[in-house]
Every structure is written in C-alpha cells, then in structure tokens.
Amino acid sequence: MALIVQKFGGSSVCDASSIRRVAELIVNTHQAGHSVVVVVSAMGDMTDDLIDMAQQVSPLPPQRELDILLTAGERISMALLAMAIDARGIEARSYTGSQAGLITDDEHGHARIVEVVPRRIAAAIETGAVAIVAGFQGVGKATKDITTLGRGGSDTTAVALAAALKADVCEIYTDVDGVFTADPRVVPNAAKLGFLTYEEMLEMAAGGAKILMPRCVEYARRYNVPLHVRSSFSGLPGTRVGHEREGTDVEAAIISGVAHDRTQAKVTVVGLPDVPGVAASVFEAVATTGVDVDMIVQNVSAVETGMTDISFTLPRVDGIKARVALEEHHEEIGYERLLYDDEIGKLTLVGAGMRSAPGVSAKLFGALRDAQINIEMISTSEIRISVIMRQDQLDTAIRAVHTAFALDSDAGEAVVYGGTGR
C-alpha cells in the first residue's frame, strides 16, 4: 500500500484512445492497492495550437494572458482523464495547479514553485479517489494570477507534489522505456539503465539527454523523491533514479552512459588583456541577458602579447542575446573581436564510478583519436567529461565512445517508441 505519483506527458494523452489506455494503467495501479496522484500535461499538440491562436490575435501576447490561455490545455486533459478513470468504476477528481496548492512566484511563463500545500489532494486520496492534477501550472503567491512553470514544468509539478505528499515514488511516464546508455536513435544497441544516482541523471540531463529536465532532477534530489522513468506504452520497468544503488548493485559500472547535445553554440572572445577581473567582466555582461552559460575555457595567454582568449558554450537560441550584450560592453571589456560558431556538438561521458577510476579521460580521448575526431573544448566534473567537436562528427564519436567503454548491449537493438520523452 504505497502512495504513488504518476506523471503522463502530452504524447501519452494525445487523443481519446491514449487517454483511455492511460486511465487503464492508472486504474491497475489503484486496484493493486496503492493511493494514486496523477499529474498530466496538455494533450499532444494542444499547447502549440493555443500558441498559434494567440499569435493570430496579437503579435506579442502579454505573458499573463498567455499563461491563462496555455493552462486551459491541462484543464481539458485532466478532466478527460478523470472521466475515463470514472468510466472504469474508480472515483477520480481533477484539480488545477491552484486548487492543488502549487504556489509559485509571479514570473509568468517561467514561474518557480515557492510552496506546495496539497490539502485537497491529500483529502481526495484519503477518500480512496484518484487525484488528477494539472501539470505545468500554479498560482502566483502575491498576484493570485495563474502562472506556468516553463519547460519541463509538468515533471517538476509531479516531483514537487511527490515531495509534499511524501510519496513512495514519482513515476515519470514517457514514450521511451527509460534512460539509455546513449540515444538509441544514434546507438542502436544502447542499453537501458536500471538505476542512476541523482548526480548521474543530472549530468546526463545537462549533457543533453532529453528525457528529464535538470530542474526536476535537482528538485527530486533535494527532497529525496525516488524517480522511476518508464514507458506508458510498453509498461516495462524503466530507469530508477535515487541516492544510492541497491545492495545488489554495488558493483556498478564505472560509466553510466554517453549523452549528447546538438543545440549549443560556442562564443570565443578573442584578444583579452590577461589581467585580473577580465573573465568577470565578460560573464557579467552575458549574465545581464539571463543566458545560461555551459562550458567555459580560458587559454593560457601568449607570452609575447600577454593577451588571452575565453571560449564558452551556450544554448544556440541564446546566441544572439549573448553576442549583443558582449558588443554593447566592447569598450569596458576591451577584447579584440568575437567569434561565433553554431556548428558544434557536445559529447558527455557520465559515471559516478570515474571518481575512483583513473584513466577514464585517457580512454575517452584515445577513442576519439582513433575515430579521427578533433576535440575543440574539454570540461570535466567529478563524474563527467564533456568534449566539444564538429557537429557532423558527433554521431561517430558517440558510437566510438559507447563501444570503447563496453556499453554496447548484447540484448540487440533497443526498442524506441519515437519521440524524445519530452
């Protein structure tokens, strides 16, 4: 008799028949004797359709109204899902983010959860009903206006509710079987991972694994919410994410997997005076735009000129913003020129085991050398190594590294249900 939070994304509830299938799955969990709280996203393309409508009436819709418009999507899916469950003889009651007590700050479009007070949800499951909660939305603490949580918002809703309700597990249902040692569309014989620590999952997510947003993994880690990423199509056990491996699994592999990211760009600030505070001036300028910088590399300065270069990567969509900011501060930073490159690809090798295992980086670089891949940037953390290369070499690199670290599965090709599990 556990309390289980189940989250279903838009691709799992894209039409009436998939809503009925998801209802079946929820009813089975409930009939197994568990209390079930469900978090659901808007149906399939609903959100895109609503955004299209908005653009037909306004070139730049006010964010407050955009939030009201978009949250209608989850209201529709949550009510339909509750009906489908009710049709199977189990009582279900749906609740908006506001009714579920998801209190956020007042940053429309990308609100942060500041408090979760799920009184009505707790009361509903007390009575044995299934509680359905609209993902992605909350209510502003000060304004009492409807807010949205931004990308990955529904996963975060699920984790936040699981934490507040002290759920035994938060199951994130998606359209793939779990987290793989690499993207099965790039590495056909990638293997599904049975378990990952929060740190490993965070690095995989930060490295580009689309299946979970770093934000929601971070939230789960902070509040000790066990995650289970699994498919709503196959129903197979997926990938569990937690603090420590179970006893049976102490002999964990050194390497968990290879993540990749094709969505970044690289900015190089050339000809900086090699004096204290120069890096600060560069990244203070970038910070004014709210852009998240990922990797940063500073070259040793050329002895004769005393000048240095700084390169950093960032999401390609933010490239313009960052460059404009740097050009505006050209004077005070005092660099020679800017280089911009959006043809890069990032490969990230992740594994808690590399803490205690020497030679991992040597093995990685060796594998890339043998595959004739030129490394442009390197960045490391305790449990990962990321390298930047030409984007058109990325697939080759991923396969080479995957093989070099013996991650290839004997189980043959991994089943992929399409989509990215977003």
Added chain:
Amino acid sequence: MALIVQKFGGSSVCDASSIRRVAELIVNTHQAGHSVVVVVSAMGDMTDDLIDMAQQVSPLPPQRELDILLTAGERISMALLAMAIDARGIEARSYTGSQAGLITDDEHGHARIVEVVPRRIAAAIETGAVAIVAGFQGVGKATKDITTLGRGGSDTTAVALAAALKADVCEIYTDVDGVFTADPRVVPNAAKLGFLTYEEMLEMAAGGAKILMPRCVEYARRYNVPLHVRSSFSGLPGTRVGHEREGTDVEAAIISGVAHDRTQAKVTVVGLPDVPGVAASVFEAVATTGVDVDMIVQNVSAVETGMTDISFTLPRVDGIKARVALEEHHEEIGYERLLYDDEIGKLTLVGAGMRSAPGVSAKLFGALRDAQINIEMISTSEIRISVIMRQDQLDTAIRAVHTAFALDSDAGEAVVYGGTGR
C-alpha cells in the same frame, strides 16, 4: 463616463478575426471614456467539441469533471480577447468566474449564483484596464469546485456582474439587431423594438424568443440592471430593456410583439376524478422529475361522468421524464389514460398595453379564425395571451396575428445575421 458591462456570445468570438473585431468594439467603448467589463462565452463550437471529446472517453461523464472541461472554453476565449485588446494598446486582464467572485451553489451543470464579490474586477477597472470575465462559470460556495451555470449562463454572468458593480448598462451583444416584433425569419417585415419593459421581455422570452433566457431577464429586473440587446456585427442601437419607457415613449404600442415556440409538447391526463387535490397529485408527480410545466388547462368535468381532463405543456425534451413519472403514480392519481402530443406550436402575444386595452383577445382569436387556425389551448397573463395549435400552422398564425395588430414594419425586410442569438 459610465461603467458598461458588455457580453459577447460564442458566435461573436468564433475565430481570430471575429475576436479582433470584438476587441476593436471594446476598445472604442473604452476610448469613449467608459469603464468596460467584458463577459465572454466560449468560441463558436468549442463547447460542442469538448462534449464530443468527453463522450469519447466516458459514456456518462461525471458532472463535476464536465464542468471543469467545459469551462476551459471560456478561459481560451477570454485570454485571446484580452490579448487582442492589449495589441490595440489598451491594458486588458482576464479572470475566471472564480477569480471574478462568481460564487454559486454546488449544483454542477446548472448552478445558481448565490453571491457576487467582484473585488478583482473593481480593482482592475480602477486602474483603467478592461476586465474580461469568463461567462457561464463560477465556483461552488461549499466545495470550492468549478461550476457552470447552464443554459444562458453567460448572459446571467453579465447581468450579475452589472448588478454587483452597479453598472450603468449591461449590453448583450448577439448576432441579430435586437428584439423584433416577431422572428424575422418567419415574418420578413418584423420591426425591431426600441424598448421593452422587463415584464414584456420576460413574456417574449418565456414565449420562445431565443434572444434572452427568462432567467437573465428576471435577474436584471430584480436588480434594476438596464439591458441593451444589440448586434456585434452591425453596431446599430438595439433593444433596450428596463422598468419604464422614457417620457418620449409614453404612447407605447398596446402590443409589443409575437413570440413563438416549436419546442414544446402537450400531455393530457384523461379521466380524472373531479375531486379536490387531483391537480395537486398530478403536478406533484411531475414535479418529482424537476420538469418545468408551462401552460395548464383543466376542462370542466362532464356532468354525467363527473370526470375531468387536465392538459399541460412542457419542453419536448422532458416529455419522456414526465410520462414515466405519471405512469409510476398511475394508481394514486387514478386517471384513465395519458395522451402525448409533440406536434404542437405555441404563439404568444405580448404587450403591457393590453392591461388597459379591451378586445385584444377577441382581435387575436378573430385573426386566427380568419386564418383557419384551430386553437387547442389558451393561457393568459396580465400582459400576454398564449395559444397552442398544430405546429404546421404556426407560421401562418404568426403572420396573421402580426398583421392584425399592425406590427408590420414599413421599413421593409429586417436584416438577419443568422443564428438565434443564443
């Protein structure tokens, strides 16, 4: 500088271009120096589409969830309308029924408004913004669940807000130019009425004029809310509804107009013992079903048998319910048999002037006789006369009566924009 509540139905906001047109109309009112509160229904067929979806996932959707589903429709239209107004440089903020303080009882699907506390709306117009409110919805006083007001709900929302805000006028925008002396689709040279008293409008509505629901007219009368029924397409002045005609209009016509209704059926309970309490037993039985009975006629009892018959009319959709109830109580009521007839049509002649004008009924019956129309039932109030006839004779009867009371307009054919203004 007035406070104006404007209500727009689904046909006025059925797509992006009509939403932009309505926004234009609202902005013009605002720029004329008025405070504007807008009540909006769901876009065009949105409600029907949502009901279709519900039926795809459940044969009998729970009413609580149906309310949540349907209210998503107004959220979408209100947000889009707010965006379209904002795009014209006027601040607009949209509010759900709950945010607007529309507090109802907990009867899902047909909730009654018990209290209106429009604090946020008053605050919004204080700041000079246009407030957009979702029609048709509220929040249950006890359950705090989302409720819907049932048929004509958006009109009632508008009138209730106008009353609570002490608005100068409540403008009901629809797709016809106002209330006519008869349905222009039946009587091409019907004339638009410039003014009607609440009582006349109530009788027209009860008589079948679809343009306003009796419920919302009754609400407006109780709280002295001046109504203005007009077209969102032509922008022409429409029909004003209030307590008394303006001084210029004291010589009001005896007759306001001719309403008709094709949606009723007639039940005749044959062979009732002519003893006290028999009518009570019949209508107590019907009342258990919650069906609204309209006209009631009891024949004088036949001297020899001492038996009598009772006929009554009701909405055709409720015909089965009423018959089942009567059959269940066959014993205690003690009637011989039931007759059911859904081929009837009702014509209603309305006019406050008939209070003081003798001979109106004689003129009415004469006109029907000349048109060879057989009257099956008659029912009268102070300011109306209703008659039941064969449905296929209704149009002929309406034209005959319209002409007999000199209601035909010299202005030629009335413009009709299609739809019933529902």
